[in-house]
Amino acid sequence: MSVVVVGAGPTGLATACALRTQGVPVRVVDGAVAPATTSRALGLQPRGGEVLGRLGALGDLPRRSVSIRRVVIHVGGRRAGELRVGQPTKLVRQPGLLVSQAEVEARLRARLGELGVAVEWGTRVVGVEQDDGGVVLSTSAGHVGAEWVVGCDGAHSVVRKASGVGFPGVPLVEGFVLGDVRVELPLPRDAVGVWVRGEEMFSAFPLPDGVWRFMAPAPGVAVEDVPAFLAACAGRHAGVRIGAGGEWVWTSVFRIHRRLAGTYRQGRVLLAGDAAHIHSPFGGQGMNTGLGDAENLAWRLALVTSGRAGHGLLDGYEAERRPVAADVLDSTSGLTGLVLGESALARVVRDRVLFPLMGLPPVRKLIWEQASQLKTSYAQSPSADDRASATGFPSSPATTSSAGRSPHRRATRACRRRATCWVTCERCTARAERCSSAPTDTSRGAGSPIRTRCAER
Numbered sequence: 133m134s135v136v137v138v139g140a141g142p143t144g145l146a147t148a149c150a151l152r153t154q155g156v157p158v159r160v161v162d163g164a165v166a167p168a169t170t171s172r173a174l175g176l177q178p179r180g181g182e183v184l185g186r187l188g189a190l191g192d193l194p195r196r197s198v199s200i201r202r203v204v205i206h207v208g209g210r211r212a213g214e215l216r217v218g219q220p221t222k223l224v225r226q227p228g229l230l231v232s233q234a235e236v237e238a239r240l241r242a243r244l245g246e247l248g249v250a251v252e253w254g255t256r257v258v259g260v261e262q263d264d265g266g267v268v269l270s271t272s273a274g275h276v277g278a279e280w281v282v283g284c285d286g287a288h289s290v291v292r293k294a295s296g297v298g299f300p301g302v303p304l305v306e307g308f309v310l311g312d313v314r315v316e317l318p319l320p321r322d323a324v325g326v327w328v329r330g331e332e333m334f335s336a337f338p339l340p341d342g343v344w345r346f347m348a349p350a351p352g353v354a355v356e357d358v359p360a361f362l363a364a365c366a367g368r369h370a371g372v373r374i375g376a377g378g379e380w381v382w383t384s385v386f387r388i389h390r391r392l393a394g395t396y397r398q399g400r401v402l403l404a405g406d407a408a409h410i411h412s413p414f415g416g417q418g419m420n421t422g423l424g425d426a427e428n429l430a431w432r433l434a435l436v437t438s439g440r441a442g443h444g445l446l447d448g449y450e451a452e453r454r455p456v457a458a459d460v461l462d463s464t465s466g467l468t469g470l471v472l473g474e475s476a477l478a479r480v481v482r483d484r485v486l487f488p489l490m491g492l493p494p495v496r497k498l499i500w501e502q503a504s505q506l507k508t509s510y511a512q513s514p515s516a517d518d519r520a521s522a523t524g525f526p527s528s529p530a531t532t533s534s535a536g537r538s539p540h541r542r543a544t545r546a547c548r549r550r551a552t553c554w555v556t557c558e559r560c561t562a563r564a565e566r567c568s569s570a571p572t573d574t575s576r577g578a579g580s581p582i583r584t585r586c587a588e589r
């Protein structure tokens with residue numbers, strides 16, 4: 133088998149789908165006995181949606197999701213401001229979607245099935261050995277051989293540990309609780325609500341099927357006490373009552389860490405998703421960052437496994453994706469510190485300066501475009517030359533961004549620099565004659581190089 137993907141979370145499933153669409157033989161093993169049904173990540177950012185679209189795995193998710201238009205912030209019980217998100221900008225055309233990670237995984241599994249691969253559940257990896265010729269995984273179901281292994285086995289990745297890759301970082305928040313409850317509430321379902329009062333914080337996210345996700349910092353609360361704790365928070369902060377009719381679908385207690393793998397590649401073993409980076413859930417970036425890793429890695433592996441590029445092409449994966457993860461660690465840690473207000477002075481600045489600032493259109497646009505992940509660009513990537521030299525790569529299906537104009541505009545800008553492009557821009561291609569092409573954002577898909585001149589040049 134060319135590639136074995138360990139872990140059937142969003143990152144592993146997306147990696148496997150992307151490899152299969154490029155003709156690479158792939159197996160997916162997962163230690164769980166069956167797919168998870170809990171919501172976990174709930175923010176599908178515009179770029180994550182684009183990746184799913186290019187993989188043919190978006191399906192009816194936009195229709196099944198809740199579109200978020202606003203984050204409404206309350207300080208000390210009073211409405212203090214509103215951050216409009218999901219407003220179209222020149223870069224971002226799609227709203228952010230709230231949908232359960234379980235649904236995203238289900239769509240990816242269905243797509244993977246169409247591509248002829250079924251996840252091998254109940255296959256827990258316990259050891260990894262490699263030499264120049266390949267990798268052998270020791271699993272609960274026996275030995276599995278592969279030319280390449282992609283470790284998408286989450287924060288406690290056995291693949292990472294067995295490969296000797298460090299995961300340095302620090303805990304950020306000691307105790308945090310979440311609960312998904314199906315209940316009718318007099319709160320707007322196109323808005324995320326955030327309530328802060330001194331050191332306390334409470335947030336409410338509308339999810340499909342009449343479910344609300346509540347989250348709050350709460351050191352020392354046991355998981356069985358989460359419903360009562362969150363119901364009390366909802367009453368105290370948002371003034372809403374979760375009565376006996378509220379159906380608690382899922383509750384969890386967790387700690388927040390920020391950690392980044394020392395390297396993304398150890399010989400024939402590569403790491404992606406939470407196996408390579410973990411951070412605060414504030415800002416809803418984790419699953420989306422894993423989807424971006426998957427797409428970036430898959431086109432490289434497809435070229436390497438088919439002999440069209442040398443192993444060195446894989447180093448560009450770390451060069452391009454590790455800085456993206458480092459930025460996500462920084463921005464989500466910053467947002468967490470801001471919202472939780474770690475000192476009295478920080479809370480005054482938060483309540484009187486930063487929250488009001490968020491209402492300003494330029495700040496709003498900055499935050500929304502950053503969160504969308506559509507600002508990620510590899511135009512300055514040290515591995516741009518790899519891309520240029522790796523010719524003969526097949527187009528992936530539907531490589532045009534749903535953001536429409538943004539990659540086109542980037543491509544147009546880059547065309548002026550007369551470099552080589554690995555992003556297919558349908559608009560350019562359609563209008564163009566001939567082009568030395570444009571380097572831009574390879575995570576927009578492993579597209580054909582644009583061999584055309586942008587008409588708007």
Ligand SMILES: Cc1cc2nc3c(=O)[nH]c(=O)nc-3n(C[C@H](O)[C@H](O)[C@H](O)COP(=O)(O)OP(=O)(O)OC[C@H]3O[C@@H](n4cnc5c(N)ncnc54)[C@H](O)[C@@H]3O)c2cc1C
Pocket residue numbers: 138139140141142143144161162163164172173174175176233255256257258284285286287288289290291310386404405406407413415416417418419420421422
């Ligand atoms: C409360 C909360 C809210 C979040 N909200 C968001 C959000 O809004 N937006 C967002 O983008 N992200 C969010 N995240 C983060 C998101 O859930 C993760 O980033 C995402 O699950 C990572 O996907 P993954 O596929 O890399 O890893 P995982 O989802 O952890 O999947 C790992 C898979 O590997 C399997 N596995 C583990 N060990 C082994 C082994 N030894 N052998 C075989 N299989 C193994 C597991 O069974 C699992 O299926 C949130 C996280 C939390 C906790």
